[in-house]
Structures are given as C-alpha cells and as structure tokens.
Amino acid sequence: MEIGLLQHFRNFLGDEGIITDVDLIAPHLKEWRDRYFGNTPFMLAPNSTEQVQKIVKFCAQNHLKLVSQGGNTGLVGGQIPMGEILLSLHRLNKIREINPLDDCIIAEAGVILENLQNAAAQNNRRFPLMLASQGSATIGGLISTNAGGVHVRKFGMMRQLVLGLEVVLPNGEIYSELSALRKDNTGYDLKQLFIGAEGTLGVITAASLKISARPKYSVNAMLGLENAQMAVECLHALEEQTAAITAFEIMNKQALQFGIKNLGARNPLTELHNFTALVEFEGAFPDLPEHIEDALSTLIEAGKINDATIAQNEAQANSFWHLREGMSAAQKPEGRAAKHDVSVPISKIPSFLDQAEAAAKNIVNGARIVAFGHISDGNIHYDVARPENMPDDEFQNFIKDINHAVNDVVVSLGGSISAEHGIGIARKDEFCAREPKAHLELMKALKAVIDPQNILNSRNLFS
Amino acid sequence: MKILVPVKRVIDYNVKVRVKTDETGVDLANVKMSMNPFCEIAVEEAVRLKEKGIATEVVAVSIGVTPAQETLRTALAMGADRAILLTTDVDPEPLAVAKLLKAVFEEEKPDAVIMGKQAIDGDNNATGQMLAALLDLPQATFASEVVVEGGKAKVTREVDGGLQTLEVALPAIITVDLRLNEPRFASLPNIMKAKKKPIDIKEASAYGVDLAPHLKVTKVTEPPKRSAGIKVESVGELVAKLKDAGVI
Ligand SMILES: Cc1cc2nc3c(=O)[nH]c(=O)nc-3n(C[C@H](O)[C@H](O)[C@H](O)COP(=O)(O)OP(=O)(O)OC[C@H]3O[C@@H](n4cnc5c(N)ncnc54)[C@H](O)[C@@H]3O)c2cc1C
C-alpha cells in the first residue's frame, strides 16, 4: 500500500511535490520552542490549488488524515503531525495580483509575511500585520491562527485584514471568493469560518488581503514606567494627545533583564524601570516628532512617565524592536517556563498582573515572572519561568497547575485564555474545560458538517 | 579644551536605497535622513571627553540643506553645547567641505576636530585628511581609541594587519572608526534641552569658497540582483541541495 500510495501522489505532484527523505522532513516536525516533536509517513508539497484539491479529494476517499503546515511558527503545536500526512503549503508562494487602487493584494497561502509586506511596499502601500515571526510565518498560517501582533489596536487582527479566501474543503471541493470588496452582504460570510479555524475546516490556498497607505513619518520611543496602571494611563493619554499610536508594547523588569542578558542588547534607558514601553507613532506630516516630544515631556513633567528616549535613526529604532521581538528567544537560556498568551480588558491589566503573580508564586515560590506584550489590545504574554536554581524536570510538574491558576485569574477578569496563538494541541484541555457547553457543541457540529470524516487537523481544538 | 565636531545629514543607514528611474542618482524623496553613523561616533566621543572633564565645550557643525538642523539637534541632544549650520543647496564635495570647515576652524579655534572617517553616502573618506592638510595640522585617522592628556592625543588606529598608536600634538584632526564607541540614546529630557541650545545659521556662500562640484555623476545604477538564496535547516538538507545543484 505504502509504495502504491507514494506512487499515486508522485504521479500528479512530481518529485518535488512529495518528500520522503527524513532529513528534509525533520525541520517540519519540530516546533519552534522545542515543545512538540512529530512524525509523518511523508510530506506533500503541492504548488497549485488544483494539486491541493487532488490531494484532499484522494485523502477523503481513502480516509487518510492530513495536517496542514505553513511556516511552522505556530506556538500551540497545531501544525505538527503525529502520524498524519504532512501537507506543506510552502510552495504555494505566488503573489497573484496587487491592485493599489483597490487596496487589495491577492497572495497564495505559502507566501511569507515579510515578502508580502515588501511586495506591498514596492507598490507604495503597506500590509500592516507585523509580528516577530514575519520572516517565516505564511499567509495561510496567519489566517488559520487569526494572528495578531503589534498593530492590532490600529489595524485589527488578521481577520480584519482578510477580504476573501480560496479554500479547499475537506471533500476536495473549493470555496473561492477572492474578493476585493469591503462591502458584501450576500448571505453568510463564510470566509469567517476558516479564519482562526486552525486548519480544521479546510486548507487555505490563497487570500485577498487589505493593504493601505504607507506611513510617511514614524517615531519610536522607549518609556520607563513605574507600574502597569501608569502604562495603561499613558497609552490613553498619548493616544488622546497624538492620535498617532500604532503600537504600544510593554516589558516588565524581568523581561527586559532577560533581554539585556541573553540578547546582548543595551537598555535604551539609563535605568531599569518596573515596566518599559516601546511605542510606535505614525503620521503623514513632518512635524510628527515634535508633537511626540511635546506629548512625552508633558507626561514626564506630570510624573506619569519616569523617563523616555526617542530613536534618532532607524538603527536605534531597530534596536528597540530587537529587544521586544527577542523576548521569546531571550527566555530560552533561562530554562522551562509556563507560558500564557492571554488577553483581558485593558483596564484590568494591572489587576491581572498582580493576581497572576500571586497565584503563580503561590504554586512555585521564587518563580520568575516574564510579562510582555501588546497592552494596547489587552494581550499579555505571561510567562512564569522556573526559579533560577530549580531543575527543569522539577518545574515541569508545576506547569499544569500554574496554567490553571493563571487562567482562573484571566477568566475571572473577563479575559481570554488564548488571545492570538490559538488552541492547537497545547491549550485543548483548558479550552474544552472552560468553554460553555453550548459553544463547544456548536463548534463540533460545524466541524462535523464540514469535515464529516475528520481528516483535516483532527487533533486540533477538541479531541 | 574645545572640540569641533562636523556632522553630516545622510540617507539613513538602514533605509533600502532606491535608484531614481532616470539613473541620475539616489531617490531621496520621502526617505528617512539621519546623522551619518561615523559622525554619531564622533559626537559621542567628544561628549564623553566633556563628561570626563577634559573638554569644556563641544561645538557641532554641519554643512548642507536647512533640514540639517534636525541632525544638529540630535548632536545637541547627545550633549553638544551649541551648533553651527552653513546652509547650501548644492551637495558639496569633500574639498569644498574641508575648505568651509577650515574657515569655521579659524573662527572657532578649537583644540581638536573629531569627525567621522567617512560619510556613508559618498564613502569618500577624504574630508578629514583634506582639512588637516589645509590647516597644516597633525591628523590621526580611523581612531578606535582616543586618550587626551597634557595637550596631546594618543590615538589607536585600525590599520591593515593590526593596530597602530599615534601621539599627536593638539590641535589635531581625529577621524573615527566604528569600534571607537557605541553612541548613546538621546533621552527625552536631553532632546527637550537641545531645543533651547543655540544653532547659528549662516550661508555657506558667505565664506567665499567655490562650492561648485568638480565631478559630474553620469549614471547611478543598482548593483546586479542576486538570485534568491534558500535557507536550509539541517546538514541533510544542505547535502541534498548541493547534490541537486551538481556541486558535489
Ligand atoms: C518568534 C515568534 C513570535 C510570534 N509572535 C506572534 C504574535 O505577535 N502574534 C501572533 O498572533 N502570533 C505570533 N506567533 C505565532 C503565530 O501563530 C505564527 O507566527 C503564525 O500565525 C503561524 O503561521 P505559520 O505559517 O508559521 O503557520 P504554521 O505554524 O505552519 O501553522 C499554524 C496553524 O495553522 C494551520 N495552517 C497553516 N497553514 C495552513 C493553511 N494553508 N490552511 C489551513 N491551515 C493552515 C496549521 O495546521 C496550524 O494549525 C509568533 C511565533 C513566533 C515563533
């Protein structure tokens, strides 16, 4: 059967479309944070929508399970096969069309985000989604996880940037509406089903996406803040005064310390503050820096900000972002951590940080709290790193309890236990235990109607 | 001790440079401009000398278009005391710049000129040397360490094959290399203070220096495009790709 199966796929995918060499497959089986190691009989790498259709149709007819993968940067294990056939979309990497006057770009699922951003820029437009994995993450993966990143307050999550989709359904049929329309109220908005579905309802092969005007001027500032409440107040004060905020990221002291130590970065401020914020402003007029300088100095004089610095050139701006975007990498040398990607209403961020810290330290005294993220949309990456002198194995035993305790705090504050990374495999238990029964049943009913044989990403979301 | 620091406004080092479609030069419309990175190192070194109590005044000088004031403001925010801008709309060549700096030197009578070894736009690496020659002063170029003591500067230079240490009597011209220091971030309080520091703006033409260019750029083109590379994730993949390419 195996040989016949391989031959069958080879017949229509060609040698490049089917990979059996274990060394070539290996990088696709390991998750970025080394938390999941998968296995697969072979990897399929189609280069057209028709090839994807043929693959899925054949798998549906033969009860073969597939796991879709784009850039393999997902953080919840959803793209890692455990015995299923791995369907990599990386060869679907064409930008099909750019229509600056429609503010629309049509890209295939395997296009890497950075390449899309560059293609938009070459047309004097911009695609605003921005996240640290943009050099690898693909359009298909970003849509399937409804990725967020640093520009969500101003531009929304991936969902708000998708105008239309082309999706191969689990029976091999196609849903295709690569629309450039902002307004289209004809029946159910089916594309929404596939956005954030983590590959469970179809294989995304292409998307039409919103592009917009490129900012002419930008200013990047680092702020030293006394506490989280100040950070929230500062966000609103600056927005009120400048109407130009496009990103407002924070790092707590521990996060910044790990960054300085493990990334070899410099603290842009002369002292370590309890919280450091990285704020990006954009505008169309050359006097933007002056407005920002005035707004920030007013806040310093009012005692709302301890200190601030403004990047004088792109190299300095890049060094601010390097620090912020290196937050995951900076934690690796510090050993095991219980990681959370949560959101709460912005006003609740200070209470969340206080309560979660108490809850985590109640379980592991001496745990090191690394909190950073996108507070302008309420999203905190809340990582509880093991105490310096505790072995990883010992700390491992506490992770589930910490997850549970932190999530209890999140839920009690009206928050979400997965703000932008999704559920995948990693958060399945917590998700299924906490989601209202009626919601879960509706989701399962949808899955059963659209993928009755359960062939696509069958271990994601719920078991 | 007074230090004069020339600074130049150039296309930001991190901006992807685009050639104008008519191939007459680099497209500067709506492009981020910043202080030449080598000039930034020179300002930093001068300010550090002041912080050590060795220098008493740091004067930044720029020659260029009116918006070069922003570049001077950055120098002031880093710690320079005051600034001079000689405005001109032509993009002067190194010799004209050196002659103008000579005139400023004669007005200001500093004890040292600390400047970048080159600007990243023209990459000429000439102005400092020309200035030293015009003033008939000692020069120490490509500095990676500067120690000022007793009217002299001990300058470690990065030369082919190693380091060379020179001692020059002041006043002297010192041009700086990348490894000399890491320039500071400008704090907001210092950015605000810089707004109150004086910038003396004069017409460059008033100095009687011939600013007209002696070189004519006939054509600017992009370097040939490299075909896209790929990233391999393992030795196995590398070997397979090399085999595919018929290299091994
Ligand atoms: C350093 C780092 C920083 C990150 N920062 C952020 C951040 O700021 N915000 C944020 O939201 N996320 C962030 N992420 C995670 C983010 O989810 C991924 O970067 C991205 O969205 C996944 O894209 P991908 O192409 O790598 O997908 P993969 O990891 O390959 O897949 C992710 C999921 O989508 C499914 N999938 C992939 N392609 C398709 C397709 N064509 N059709 C159907 N299903 C598909 C997979 O099966 C899997 O379930 C970060 C990750 C890293 C490593």
Ligand SMILES: Cc1cc2nc3c(=O)[nH]c(=O)nc-3n(C[C@H](O)[C@H](O)[C@H](O)COP(=O)(O)OP(=O)(O)OC[C@H]3O[C@@H](n4cnc5c(N)ncnc54)[C@H](O)[C@@H]3O)c2cc1C
């Ligand atoms: C002068 C004028 C100008 C307009 N301009 C615009 C415009 O610029 N843009 C635009 O989009 N539309 C416009 N509309 C139309 C627009 O659709 C309606 O104004 C509005 O969206 C309907 O709201 P309603 O409460 O009147 O709903 P209704 O007219 O009562 O109902 C509309 C539909 O919604 C359903 N519905 C109503 N309430 C509920 C509920 N609680 N739960 C489930 N279903 C419900 C109804 O069964 C019906 O199918 C305009 C209409 C008029 C008269």
